[in-house]
Amino acid sequence: MSFFFLDEYEDMEAYIPGEQPKDRQYIKLNANESSFPPSPKVLEAVNQSQINGMGHYSDPHCMELRAAIGEVYGFGADQVFVGNGADEVLGFCMMSFFREGMKVCFPDITYDFYRTYAKTYHLDYEQIPLKDDLSIDVEDYINTDKDVILANPNNPTGKDISVADIERIVKKDPKRMVIIDEAYVDYGNESCVPLVRKYPNLVVIQTFSKSRNMAGARIGYAISSKEIIEDMNKIKFTFNPFNMSSLAITAGTAAVKDTEYLKKCVTTTIETRKYFEKEVENLGFFVFPTTTNFAFIKHPTLDAGKITKELKDRGILVRHYQNERISAYLRVTIGSREEMQQVIKELKDIVESALCVC
Numbered sequence: 001m002s003f004f005f006l007d008e009y010e011d012m013e014a015y016i017p018g019e020q021p022k023d024r025q026y027i028k029l030n031a032n033e034s035s036f037p038p039s040p041k042v043l044e045a046v047n048q049s050q051i052n053g054m055g056h057y058s059d060p061h062c063m064e065l066r067a068a069i070g071e072v073y074g075f076g077a078d079q080v081f082v083g084n085g086a087d088e089v090l091g092f093c094m095m096s097f098f099r100e101g102m103k104v105c106f107p108d109i110t111y112d113f114y115r116t117y118a119k120t121y122h123l124d125y126e127q128i129p130l131k132d133d134l135s136i137d138v139e140d141y142i143n144t145d146k147d148v149i150l151a152n153p154n155n156p157t158g159k160d161i162s163v164a165d166i167e168r169i170v171k172k173d174p175k176r177m178v179i180i181d182e183a184y185v186d187y188g189n190e191s192c193v194p195l196v197r198k199y200p201n202l203v204v205i206q207t208f209s210k211s212r213n214m215a216g217a218r219i220g221y222a223i224s225s226k227e228i229i230e231d232m233n234k235i236k237f238t239f240n241p242f243n244m245s246s247l248a249i250t251a252g253t254a255a256v257k258d259t260e261y262l263k264k265c266v267t268t269t270i271e272t273r274k275y276f277e278k279e280v281e282n283l284g285f286f287v288f289p290t291t292t293n294f295a296f297i298k299h300p301t302l303d304a305g306k307i308t309k310e311l312k313d314r315g316i317l318v319r320h321y322q323n324e325r326i327s328a329y330l331r332v333t334i335g336s337r338e339e340m341q342q343v344i345k346e347l348k349d350i351v352e353s354a355l356c357v358c
Helices: 040-045 048-055 063-073 086-097 113-120 138-142 163-172 193-197 226-239 246-257 259-282 304-313 337-357
Strands: 080-083 103-107 124-128 147-151 178-181 202-207 220-223 286-288 294-298 329-333
Touching: 040 246, 048 246, 063 080, 063 220, 063 246, 080 086, 080 226, 086 113, 086 178, 086 202, 086 220, 086 226, 103 113, 113 124, 138 163, 147 163, 163 178, 163 193, 193 202, 220 226, 259 286, 259 294, 259 337, 304 329, 304 337
Parallel strands: 103 124, 103 147, 147 178, 178 202
Antiparallel strands: 080 220, 202 220, 286 294, 294 329
């Protein structure tokens, strides 16, 4: 590190995303992206005039996109905050409402960025262990004196919490902030966005990176009370007023309005996930039930790390975690039907080859 690097960041833990090697063409199923293209409406919206207009700054208030998101969920634009991906939205939450030493809690097995941000902002954080079945014990979060961050469904387990249980957490203490990350909510889950009308201490974060097939566009958003959104925008305007490009604003606006295309892509992904899960069960894998765009699977005898390496050698990327409690599992993003058929073919060959050796 340089002489000028701040001492307080010396032990900062960087987030490690799913690898993105460029040495060959891969079936990329390790980052919970989407194999679908964005809505056709996006291509119509991002036209030549939009590109020609890139010499001018984008709207720092992002009003077109915020209004479109609000319209879909039944809120005004003043209750919507947009950012350069859901991670940045979460980052603005941290900058706006969490000072050094504040108490926050989240599961010990969840999206790693929560811990990364907690360390970066020097928070007094607690990682609450999941139960033996890898589910969240809601009582842990109802009875805590800490602010709460939860992914629902959780990542990488795919386990969800009911909206009724989330409401129990939120209403227990109105002076405690509860942030719910709903990155995977569209894949068969109930959103807690309606609770925002009742509880001003709730922030719900969603993303365009999964069900709207726009991970590369970097669009995330939060829905909360007018006061919380106003606070976040104050911080944004002291840090990066132009955090969203004009192309992202235009593309996101078109995508969020195309609800029929969203439903079509989600339905196809769910059907493909069920197909994949059934096929790998036939190969002897245990399938952990999820309501997401990924499968969480393990084999009773084969090492998950070795399977991951073998699949990579065959041109397929999946995610393997070193955490001891889930080290036996593979997280496999659901791609197209053709991609998943190829994964099944390779897994079948890996399993049969291993059994023959044994």
